[in-house]
Amino acid sequence: MSLPKCWSCQYTFKYKEALTFLAIKQCPNCQKKQYLTSKSNLKTGIPPVLIMLIPGFILRLFVDISFILYMSIIVGLFVLAVLALPFSYEFTKKKEPLF
């Protein structure tokens, strides 16, 4: 787990900068455009889905929890997944295809 680097100037993104990357998509140091590599695109897409679906699903099998509680757990897990996202980013110069 490490924070992503700019492909151009090797500037290491701060956690907060990486977190807002999806909105800005450029290096805060040299202003060059950054794209996610296909590999990191995959890594950022799959874990949040797994994190959100699996624990809640398993929990519902064993414990009789209310829908509201179930939803708050899902939202909590989703927030955690989003907060962990910056660590799976890898930047590249050109836009890569998804697969």
Ligand SMILES: [Zn+2]
């Ligand atoms: Zn840079």
